Amino acid sequence: MRRMGIAFSASVAFAVGVLTLISLLLGDHPELYGNVAGAEIWAGLLALPAAVLLRLVTLTVAVTIVIGIVNLLHVHAGRGLRRQFYSIVMIASFAFTMYWYLTRQGDTSLLAAVQVPIESALAALLFLSMAQGGARVMKKRADIWGLLFVTVMVIVLLGTLPLPALAPLREWSDWLMDIPVGAGARAILLGIALGTVVAGVRILLGQDRSYRG
Amino acid sequence: MTDDFSWLDYEDEDTAADAKRPSRLSGLRRLAPGFLRRGDSSAAESPADEASPGRLRRMFGALPAFIGRFRRARSEVSAADLALQRGERPIEDLDDRLQALRQRSSAHPDSAAESTGQALYDVDDVLVTPEIIHRPGGVISAVALSKAQQEQVALLRDMVGGSAQTGEAEPSSRRIFRPRSGFSLDAAPQLIGSMLLLLAIALPFVSSDFREGELPPSEFHEDRHGVSTAYSLLDNLSRDDFVLVAFEYGPTAAGELDPMADIILRHIMAQGSTPIIVSSNPIAVSHARNVIAKIERSVAPAAISFEESRDYYLLRYLSGGALGLRDLSENFDSIIRFSSTGKATGLGLTSLNDLTLMVVIAERADAIRNWAEQVAPETETKLIAATGYAAQPLSQPYVDGSDEIIGLIVGIRDVYTYGEKLGAIYADYTPDPGRVVEQPTATRTPTATATPTETATETPAPTETPTPTATEIEPEALPLGAGPATAAPATVEATLTATATAPPAAVVPSATATTALIEVIEVTAGGLVNIRREPNTTSDILGVAEAGDVFEVIGGTDDGSWINFLMADDIAAWIAEFLVDQYQMPLDEFRAVESASVGSAQSVLRVEFPLRLGKNRPRLYQVDPPGSPERPEIVLLRDRRHEIAQLDAMTLGAIAAILIIVTGNVFYAMRGLLQRRRGPDGQ
Numbered sequence: 001m002r003r004m005g006i007a008f009s010a011s012v013a014f015a016v017g018v019l020t021l022i023s024l025l026l027g028d029h030p031e032l033y034g035n036v037a038g039a040e041i042w043a044g045l046l047a048l049p050a051a052v053l054l055r056l057v058t059l060t061v062a063v064t065i066v067i068g069i070v071n072l073l074h075v076h077a078g079r080g081l082r083r084q085f086y087s088i089v090m091i092a093s094f095a096f097t098m099y100w101y102l103t104r105q106g107d108t109s110l111l112a113a114v115q116v117p118i119e120s121a122l123a124a125l126l127f128l129s130m131a132q133g134g135a136r137v138m139k140k141r142a143d144i145w146g147l148l149f150v151t152v153m154v155i156v157l158l159g160t161l162p163l164p165a166l167a168p169l170r171e172w173s174d175w176l177m178d179i180p181v182g183a184g185a186r187a188i189l190l191g192i193a194l195g196t197v198v199a200g201v202r203i204l205l206g207q208d209r210s211y212r213g
Numbered sequence: 214m215t216d217d218f219s220w221l222d223y224e225d226e227d228t229a230a231d232a233k234r235p236s237r238l239s240g241l242r243r244l245a246p247g248f249l250r251r252g253d254s255s256a257a258e259s260p261a262d263e264a265s266p267g268r269l270r271r272m273f274g275a276l277p278a279f280i281g282r283f284r285r286a287r288s289e290v291s292a293a294d295l296a297l298q299r300g301e302r303p304i305e306d307l308d309d310r311l312q313a314l315r316q317r318s319s320a321h322p323d324s325a326a327e328s329t330g331q332a333l334y335d336v337d338d339v340l341v342t343p344e345i346i347h348r349p350g351g352v353i354s355a356v357a358l359s360k361a362q363q364e365q366v367a368l369l370r371d372m373v374g375g376s377a378q379t380g381e382a383e384p385s386s387r388r389i390f391r392p393r394s395g396f397s398l399d400a401a402p403q404l405i406g407s408m409l410l411l412l413a414i415a416l417p418f419v420s421s422d423f424r425e426g427e428l429p430p431s432e433f434h435e436d437r438h439g440v441s442t443a444y445s446l447l448d449n450l451s452r453d454d455f456v457l458v459a460f461e462y463g464p465t466a467a468g469e470l471d472p473m474a475d476i477i478l479r480h481i482m483a484q485g486s487t488p489i490i491v492s493s494n495p496i497a498v499s500h501a502r503n504v505i506a507k508i509e510r511s512v513a514p515a516a517i518s519f520e521e522s523r524d525y526y527l528l529r530y531l532s533g534g535a536l537g538l539r540d541l542s543e544n545f546d547s548i549i550r551f552s553s554t555g556k557a558t559g560l561g562l563t564s565l566n567d568l569t570l571m572v573v574i575a576e577r578a579d580a581i582r583n584w585a586e587q588v589a590p591e592t593e594t595k596l597i598a599a600t601g602y603a604a605q606p607l608s609q610p611y612v613d614g615s616d617e618i619i620g621l622i623v624g625i626r627d628v629y630t631y632g633e634k635l636g637a638i639y640a641d642y643t644p645d646p647g648r649v650v651e652q653p654t655a656t657r658t659p660t661a662t663a664t665p666t667e668t669a670t671e672t673p674a675p676t677e678t679p680t681p682t683a684t685e686i687e688p689e690a691l692p693l694g695a696g697p698a699t700a701a702p703a704t705v706e707a708t709l710t711a712t713a714t715a716p717p718a719a720v721v722p723s724a725t726a727t728t729a730l731i732e733v734i735e736v737t738a739g740g741l742v743n744i745r746r747e748p749n750t751t752s753d754i755l756g757v758a759e760a761g762d763v764f765e766v767i768g769g770t771d772d773g774s775w776i777n778f779l780m781a782d783d784i785a786a787w788i789a790e791f792l793v794d795q796y797q798m799p800l801d802e803f804r805a806v807e808s809a810s811v812g813s814a815q816s817v818l819r820v821e822f823p824l825r826l827g828k829n830r831p832r833l834y835q836v837d838p839p840g841s842p843e844r845p846e847i848v849l850l851r852d853r854r855h856e857i858a859q860l861d862a863m864t865l866g867a868i869a870a871i872l873i874i875v876t877g878n879v880f881y882a883m884r885g886l887l888q889r890r891r892g893p894d895g896q
Contacts, residue, residue: 047543054540055547061533065495106554108499111464116500119464128407131870135406135877142885150878157871162426162626162864177606185606189582 010206016053017204023050152176406873413869417861426864428857429626431633439612440627443597443619444634446570447477452485452843454569455562457594459584460490460497460504462576462601467500469601472628472856474504474574477599479851480635482508482524485843486569489526489549489560493537493583498530498553508847515846526560527553535583541565542591565592572597578607581618589617597622625859632853639845729800732766734776734793748775748787756780758788763803766795 026032027047033039073094079087100110134153138146158166159173202208304312416423433440450456458478462470481488490501505527509519521527528549531537541548546563562568571594573584581598589596598620600608605623612621622631736742736758745752748770758764758780768777773790780786842848 051543054536054543057536058531058533058540061536065532106502108502111496111499112503115496116464116467116503120468123465123468127866127870128410131410131873132403132406134870134874135402136881137874138878138881138885142882142889146878147882150874154871154875157867157874161867161871162429164427181606182609186610188607189610192582 006209009211010209013209013211014204014206017200019049020053023047023053402877406877409873410866410869413865414862417858417865418855421858423865424857424861425868426861428860429629429633431630431637433627433630433634439620440622443599443622444631446595446597446619447480447572448484448635448638450481450484450486450569454484454486455560455567456481456486456488457565457568457571458488458490458501459571459573459575459580460492460501461494461573461580461584462500463494463496464500466576466601469625470574470576470599471504472625473599473622474501475508476628476631476635476848476851477572477574478504478525479508479847480631481572482519483639483842483844483847487525489528489568491528491531491541491548493531493534493580495530495532498527502527502553511852512847512850515850517844517846522552522556522558526558528558529553529555535587538583538587542588565594568592568594570595570597572599574599575604575608576601578604578611581608581611585611585615585618589615592617595619599623599627625856625863629856629860632851632856635848639842639848730797731800731803732795733763733798733803734766734778734788734795736760736762736788736792737794738792742788742792744780744786744788746786748777750789752787756786763798764788765803 023046026043027045027050028043030039030043033042036042073091076087076090080091097110101107134150137150137153155169156173156176159170159176199208203210304315307315433444447456458474458481460474478488490498490505492498492501505519505525509517519525526549529551530553531541531548533540542565545565549558549560549562552558565571565588571584571588571592573581573596575581575584575598578600581600581604584596584598596618598608598612598618599622602624605621608621612618622628737760739760741757741759744756744758764778764780766776766778767785769775769790770777775787776790776793776795777785777787
């Protein structure tokens with residue numbers, strides 16, 4: 001029975017995946033059909049499965065967010081009953097925000113007054129951490145690679161400064177950003193693309209079955 | 214076929230039951246059990262499989278069951294497996310030096326000695342034998358560990374809180390993670406560094422005396438064609454245009470990207486266009502509402518108010534990340550039907566092609582990647598990308614590699630330049646206190662045809678407003694003498710629609726007669742001729758001109774073969790002398806002729822040279838004459854009080870960070886060198 005379940009779910013995933021792929025590739029592109037009669041109609045029909053399935057996916061994701069919220073509340077409610085302070089604060093904040101938003105339609109001042117400043121402050125702390133971290137690169141490894149790392153870092157930073165005296169360094173900085181960094185960025189993006197293709201193929205072939213949970 | 218790795222399928226007595234489970238077989242085999250059985254039976258029959266148990270036992274000894282499972286789960290092509298397959302090499306195959314070393318070690322009288330130092334004959338002079346510390350009791354101390362290893366174990370134990378379980382006394386050398394009460398000298402450098410950084414960032418906001426470095430330029434750098442083009446596209450928006458603005462950033466990046474979103478939204482709305490805001494980030498949808506509210510508060514003195522579903526649209530959150538964006542491109546008409554609050558928008562757009570522009574303001578490169586992959590290929594509408602400094606490196610390849618994506622507008626320095634450029638143009642439109650600002654109509658649908666508008670100024674004839682789009686022209690379509698045969702728009706005068714005020718004098722050709730003569734060139738060659746950045750044929754093409762176009766001369770080469778002149782937007786350019794006639798013309802006559810000339814479709818091309826490997830084909834964008842602002846107050850009333858202080862804080866902060874980084878690393882490098890000189894014993 002378990003094997004049948006696996007085979008069934010894999011078959012459904014395979015069928016839906018292939019259908020979506022065909023629909024995205026051939027749908028809404030009547031020019032691909034040449035002079036075939038009714039090309040527009042066929043292209044429109046082929047585009048339909050992808051549109052419907054994508055809509056289903058986005059709705060499912062939206063539902064999972066609701067489920068996530070409910071689960072979060074459930075977990076913290078349990079902890080709150082055990083008098084865990086932060087869970088009580090979380091539940092109270094949730095209730096207050098819900099009340100605020102429902103009674104003042106469209107008022108997002110809580111977001112502007114609380115969440116944005118807090119998150120911006122946390123992001124600003126990153127600058128201090130990065131600077132302190134950059135100062136300690138040679139602490140553990142005082143070798144040629146550490147020196148190279150620090151040198152590149154300082155050149156790039158100096159190149160960003162709008163000081164006329166540093167104009168020659170700006171060319172070095174631009175070169176570093178355009179060539180090595182650009183090459184690295186493209187390599188990362190190529191890796192992501194290849195990884196995505198491989199993951200898609202593995203799911204279509206039934207080797208990855210993450211959809212079974 | 215014999216499976217060379219089949220000996221890995223050896224089943225230890227303890228692991229036999231586990232090994233029979235099919236869970237580690239490939240998914241394809243699970244779908245085809247018959248194939249799986251055939252494969253297994255052939256493997257079981259192989260001689261290697263029969264000989265393997267003894268071999269594995271010798272190699273691993275009696276291993277626990279869970280290790281047996283690990284062994285089976287290991288990839289067949291892992292380095293460890295390949296190493297295991299290798300048998301011992303014959304002595305004859307060894308390198309001569311290794312053979313000699315082996316013979317010497319065999320012949321040495323103390324080779325059988327038990328001490329570690331003697332076992333490492335000829336090597337112990339090079340390697341520093343770690344000091345072995347034997348400590349009684351405890352799980353870890355059952356193994357003899359070096360001092361360094363002991364410290365690492367102590368550190369790990371501290372981190373996981375294991376010291377309570379072992380019950381050992383804490384060694385003095387051990388690092389202890391405890392909240393420190395009071396000031397410690399160890400933390401002094403970090404504290405001083407942090408204070409220096411905070412001071413450098415805060416000072417520019419306290420006093421304008423703490424200013425270092427130059428402000429960003431008031432024009433985008435000439436090498437940044439993409440940003441200039443993005444600005445021009447936004448500046449060519451007009452009434453009845455709809456722009457999709459994607460807020461792809463959360464509160465974390467609000468400090469950096471809010472000013473960018475602010476100025477782009479102001480520009481769009483000042484031009485009379487309508488932004489449609491979407492996001493795949495649920496918080497960003499609410500945050501966009503705050504940004505709009507902030508703009509509305511700033512323009513309140515001009516009696517301008519915004520109303521959702523009239524001046525702007527805020528759509529619901531696109532769930533599903535990249536899939537949500539794909540859903541947007543596939544089901545655009547249904548997604549824009551409802552606003553974020555669930556109300557009907559009344560928008561009559563049916564596809565992304567009905568939009569005039571799309572703008573993505575993204576915190577992370579992933580968001581730009583998703584838009585570039587899921588939305589941009591599905592429409593002919595151009596996509597402008599804007600982001601922060603952190604996401605620039607990974608976002609840039611998408612802008613360079615795609616003809617559909619324009620940009621990249623990066624960080625607050627570009628925002629400053631954008632604001633300067635916009636302010637300089639809009640400064641001519643001084644708000645009239647008595648002016649009644651007309652609000653746009655409630656619900657509008659875009660029209661595919663050009664909207665006839667009457668000009669309030671003296672123009673040659675009532676004209677049709679050119680469709681404010683940037684049409685990318687294939688470079689192949691523009692060889693010399695083979696230009697597009699489209700009729701040129703007749704005017705570049707600003708056309709104010711339904712506003713009572715007269716257009717600014719700066720845009721309208723002056724009616725004052727001027728008798729001064731200026732040197733001009735008139736293109737006489739047939740077809741289209743190239744306008745170049747430098748006086749040579751290998752230089753970048755800045756645009757093209759056609760017969761009859763007239764430009765003001767500003768110089769030329771010594772031999773007279775190239776002429777330097779001003780093209781559209783006062784950009785200095787060069788043209789070959791044999792393609793033109795040069796003569797003098799009265800200034801007022803030139804202004805009239807220049808207007809028609811510059812307004813021609815062919816002479817206002819913007820050219821981009823994307824950074825690409827291989828053949829570098831320029832992108833040519835036909836940019837229509839700048840649209841006239843409907844509500845310039847939206848831009849003029851922008852609060853720029855802290856803009857310069859922010860830039861100064863960024864500069865001073867970067868200087869402080871560089872100082873800290875250099876000082877810290879010099880100190881640690883010196884310390885490292887001194888320690889190396891002293892040796893491992895510290896002497």
